Amino acid sequence: MVVIAAGFILLGARDSDQPAISIEQAARANGHHHPPTLGSGLYQYEHPGRRRFDPQQVFNPELPPPTPAPNGIREFTLVLEEDQLHEVAPGVKMPAWTFNRSVPGPVLRATEGDTIRVTLVNKGKLPHSIHFHGIHPAKMDGVFEIVPPGAQFTYEFVAAPFGIMPYHCHTMPTSQHIHNGLYGMMIIDPKQGRKPMRELAMMMSAFDLDRDGEADFYAWNGRAFQYADHPVALTRGEPIRMYVLNMFEERMVPHLHGNMYQLYPSGTSLQPSEYTDVKTLNIAERAVLEFQYDFPGFYMFQCHVSEHMEQGLMGWFNVVEPKALVAKKDVR
Amino acid sequence: MAESVAERQMEDLVAHDQTAAATSSVARRGSRAAIIASALLPVMLLAGILYLLVQRGTGLALAPPAPIERIEFERVELYPGEIRAHVINSGPESVTIAQVQVGWLNRASWEFTATPSATIPRLGRAVVRIPYPWVAGEPYEVVLLTANTLVFTHEIAIAAETPVAGGSTLGSLALLGVYVGVIPVFLGIGWLPFLRALPQRGYYFFLNLTLGLLVFLGVDALHEALENAALVPGPYQGIALILIGLSLSILLLYAISGRVKGREGSGGNGLLLAYTIALSIGLHNLGEGLAIGGAYALGEVATGTLLVLGFTLHNLTEGVAVVAPVVRSRFRWVHLLWLGLLAGLPTIAGTMAGALAYSALWSVLFLAVGAGAIIQVVIEITRHQIRESGTASLANAFNVAGFAAGLAVMYVTGLFVTV
Numbered sequence: 001m002v003v004i005a006a007g008f009i010l011l012g013a014r015d016s017d018q019p020a021i022s023i024e025q026a027a028r029a030n031g032h033h034h035p036p037t038l039g040s041g042l043y044q045y046e047h048p049g050r051r052r053f054d055p056q057q058v059f060n061p062e063l064p065p066p067t068p069a070p071n072g073i074r075e076f077t078l079v080l081e082e083d084q085l086h087e088v089a090p091g092v093k094m095p096a097w098t099f100n101r102s103v104p105g106p107v108l109r110a111t112e113g114d115t116i117r118v119t120l121v122n123k124g125k126l127p128h129s130i131h132f133h134g135i136h137p138a139k140m141d142g143v144f145e146i147v148p149p150g151a152q153f154t155y156e157f158v159a160a161p162f163g164i165m166p167y168h169c170h171t172m173p174t175s176q177h178i179h180n181g182l183y184g185m186m187i188i189d190p191k192q193g194r195k196p197m198r199e200l201a202m203m204m205s206a207f208d209l210d211r212d213g214e215a216d217f218y219a220w221n222g223r224a225f226q227y228a229d230h231p232v233a234l235t236r237g238e239p240i241r242m243y244v245l246n247m248f249e250e251r252m253v254p255h256l257h258g259n260m261y262q263l264y265p266s267g268t269s270l271q272p273s274e275y276t277d278v279k280t281l282n283i284a285e286r287a288v289l290e291f292q293y294d295f296p297g298f299y300m301f302q303c304h305v306s307e308h309m310e311q312g313l314m315g316w317f318n319v320v321e322p323k324a325l326v327a328k329k330d331v332r
Numbered sequence: 333m334a335e336s337v338a339e340r341q342m343e344d345l346v347a348h349d350q351t352a353a354a355t356s357s358v359a360r361r362g363s364r365a366a367i368i369a370s371a372l373l374p375v376m377l378l379a380g381i382l383y384l385l386v387q388r389g390t391g392l393a394l395a396p397p398a399p400i401e402r403i404e405f406e407r408v409e410l411y412p413g414e415i416r417a418h419v420i421n422s423g424p425e426s427v428t429i430a431q432v433q434v435g436w437l438n439r440a441s442w443e444f445t446a447t448p449s450a451t452i453p454r455l456g457r458a459v460v461r462i463p464y465p466w467v468a469g470e471p472y473e474v475v476l477l478t479a480n481t482l483v484f485t486h487e488i489a490i491a492a493e494t495p496v497a498g499g500s501t502l503g504s505l506a507l508l509g510v511y512v513g514v515i516p517v518f519l520g521i522g523w524l525p526f527l528r529a530l531p532q533r534g535y536y537f538f539l540n541l542t543l544g545l546l547v548f549l550g551v552d553a554l555h556e557a558l559e560n561a562a563l564v565p566g567p568y569q570g571i572a573l574i575l576i577g578l579s580l581s582i583l584l585l586y587a588i589s590g591r592v593k594g595r596e597g598s599g600g601n602g603l604l605l606a607y608t609i610a611l612s613i614g615l616h617n618l619g620e621g622l623a624i625g626g627a628y629a630l631g632e633v634a635t636g637t638l639l640v641l642g643f644t645l646h647n648l649t650e651g652v653a654v655v656a657p658v659v660r661s662r663f664r665w666v667h668l669l670w671l672g673l674l675a676g677l678p679t680i681a682g683t684m685a686g687a688l689a690y691s692a693l694w695s696v697l698f699l700a701v702g703a704g705a706i707i708q709v710v711i712e713i714t715r716h717q718i719r720e721s722g723t724a725s726l727a728n729a730f731n732v733a734g735f736a737a738g739l740a741v742m743y744v745t746g747l748f749v750t751v
Binding site: 089090093094209216217306307311312 | 428430431433437438439440441477478479480481482483
């Protein structure tokens, strides 16, 4: 028996020197490509279209065109509620703190020189506030103007300067109030206006669900992968202005595929500073991007921090032919 | 209903009672009914209270502040282009897996399918298949996110393809079992002529050396069982499994050896003891095999050759332990073959089972059963020695040295296997 066993040892000795998986096996395992075939989970190899979010709930990036304010006064009411279920990724709902039941809060838009009047109605159980970026008096800063539960407060100031201004709750602990969803974008248009074109508002943010200091999902406008499932339709040759704001505490890099954009940092100038396809936006930084697509098809728009993209900060532009052209083709 | 059954049983009992007078029979009937009622009453009251609790709740009206969900990974397998996680819901309520991420440098959201369903009931299981193009040798993290935003992660230390039940895989695993379990035992048994040639003192030295080895093995098995117990899904209570495996194996071995002894009608039987040792070492080797196979399945056998060499050296002494009680008795040589196979073969079964269907639960149970068997054998050998040479022999310098040598041998050879 021992002799037979010893024979086995000698026969098998070569085997035991080898790693658990041979180089050849490894090459075979990884040599041929295994694209995910079941849907848009990777959101990279397949054309989009699988519905994952309720389309009713998708945050519409379209902005209403700037219009003159009646009597030069812009009035907004932001109703603050806590623990509203917000779908941060398909199927994953977290109890968020919301302005008007939305994360991010609604886009507030005014023209430079307008009087902005924002009433915060606190329907939560904790005190809250709104801090607006931009120029305003000290007592409208949202740091001391804390609104107790059940109360309301009206912030009023003159819109200045033009550009993109974040707004967010500034009650301690501020990190909790912001990360739970109390933030939004305010657009102040220059008096003379910008060149009219189709406009989109895109907020970059993230969600740390298990509070371990690392975000679990990154999102355009509050939902990971939402424009991967519901691509934004653009028309070929149509000029687009995109207002982008980074509201998370990491740098983010808006990047367009197959295209370049004119960059207006903070939106505070009418002259672009750069023609590029990637620009790092640090914490609370924002920019206006202007571009147009010259070829039809699906183009990714993403954050170029690959981790952010892979955890939801990507989407698709579906660039289609202008209607006139499509109609002509149909006639033929 | 219950009362009528009880009464009928009472009547039967009373009917058999021929000597009882009619009057005392009635009295006894009454008192027996009272005894049975007193036994049933608390049970019925408890049932009533439980019913009320279920119907009305505890009355504390406490809603948990956050959903209590728990998903545990039982086994994660890697196939070309696919990560397959076997998970169990060990929380109090059902759980829905809504998103899956795979971490490498960073996490990436990934496509997945869950069978039979992404919603897993309490203590239910699911297999989550992730079509991920993993690369051998890389570390990964499998992250499951529930619909209620809870995050559960499993780390793959080194990615390696999970062995499938193919002929060559089974063959090489069996060979691993042969190296680790069978060969060392038989090599140890090969020392029998040498042990026979030793004088009385030398024999006791080796018997005590065996004791040392076994105590070391027992502690080692318990240690491994405790380590693996942490990996057992909560509701299966790893520590309780150890207690059950340990005590049941001791009791069962006593019951078996008691029966065999009773049948043979003899007191100390060296061969029986040898078989008990072989069985206990076999059980221990089964657990060890499961651990080795499991490590292989998890891609952790990086230092494979060294590990195999170490185990072989380490287990050489097991053969000595098996034959120690029969050194001075005569028996047919074929028993040696059976003894060796009993002690060694379970290793093969263990390595194959461990690699193909590794689960912490089974390895904990088998390691505990092995530890229990070893404890029983240690007690038996000690009694055997006391019977033959008296209690004083335990404190004999030679025997103490043997015991210490046994521990030392295991410790030193253990240096090769401890990674």
